[in-house]
Amino acid sequence: NAGVTQTPKFQVLKTGQSMTLQCAQDMNHNSMYWYRQDPGMGLRLIYYSASEGTTDKGEVPNGYNVSRLNKREFSLRLESAAPSQTSVYFCASSVTRTRDEQYFGPGTRLTVT
Amino acid sequence: RKEVEQDPGPFNVPEGATVAFNCTYSNSASQSFFWYRQDCRKEPKLLMSVYSSGNEDGRFTAQLNRASQYISLLIRDSKLSDSATYLCVVNEKSSYKLIFGSGTRLLVRP
Numbered sequence: 001n002a003g004v005t006q007t008p009k010f011q012v013l014k015t016g017q018s019m020t021l022q023c024a025q026d027m028n029h030n031s032m033y034w035y036r037q038d039p040g041m042g043l044r045l046i047y048y049s050a051s052e053g054t055t056d057k058g059e060v061p062n063g064y065n066v067s068r069l070n071k072r073e074f075s076l077r078l079e080s081a082a083p084s085q086t087s088v089y090f091c092a093s094s095v096t097r098t099r100d101e102q103y104f105g106p107g108t109r110l111t112v113t
Numbered sequence: 114r115k116e117v118e119q120d121p122g123p124f125n126v127p128e129g130a131t132v133a134f135n136c137t138y139s140n141s142a143s144q145s146f147f148w149y150r151q152d153c154r155k156e157p158k159l160l161m162s163v164y165s166s167g168n169e170d171g172r173f174t175a176q177l178n179r180a181s182q183y184i185s186l187l188i189r190d191s192k193l194s195d196s197a198t199y200l201c202v203v204n205e206k207s208s209y210k211l212i213f214g215s216g217t218r219l220l221v222r223p
Contacts, residue, residue: 035213040121042200042215043157058210090156101147102211104156 002026004105006091012111013081021076021108023091031094032074033058033102034066036087043090049074050096081112116140117214119201125220130191134217136201137183145204146177148186150197151216157200160186191221 004025013019025032033048035058045058049068063085065077074093078085089108094100119136126132138146146163161168163175163184174187184203188195201214 040215042117043213045210048210100145101159101162103159106156 004091004093004103006089006105006108008108009106010109012113013078014113015082017081018077018079019081020078021089021091021110022073023075023105024073025091025093025103025105026072027093027103028071029093029103030071030096031100032068033092033094034064034074034076035090035092036060036085037090037107038087046076046089078110081110083112086110086112115214116205116212117201117203119199119214119217121215121217123218123220125222126191127222128191128193130221131187131189132191132219133185133187134199134201134219135183135185136214136217137181138201138203138212139182140203140205140212141179141182143203143205145211146175146184147202147211148173148175148184149200149202149213151200152197157213160199188219191219193221193223195219196221 007022030051034046035043044060047066049055052071067075091105092102094102148160149157150160151157163177167176172189176185198216198218200216
């Protein structure tokens, strides 16, 4: 039981390049989330998926797209990376979207030059 | 005003000390409350949920004060391994999203 896994662990992009961050969970959770964490800012929600087949914007969705591929997998895509997207990205999952604690993956450290 | 506010610290305490963190939240309709722990360059990990009646897990005690809109975390007999950042987390009832505080850093010294 691996919990929440993310790939890659590290990535360096040039401005304008695109990439997809992958996330998978094996806990049979319904809801999944993408956050970014910047120094002094705390975790900010980018997008979430309350259940398979649905996605919704969070606090900072601009510049990102998501796909809930199936119940296990939730990917985050940067179409045209910008230096402002340099951050640590965490994926999380919970049983449902209401009141439940979330479990986090190990994160992806992304640098955009 | 931030939705969830925490003193960033750091709190620098000797081993064996008792230390307490407070966190205030702005949305009076919030219903779920948690403390997470985050080690340097790692993911946040759930430490404990916070219930209205207060709850204890070993050396850790969490309290909720709805009237004053704050939650607290008390750590007794601090260990070196308790050194980490502690995140206060509150749900946003209207959309069921979790709102994270920026964290309080704890350093436990020998």
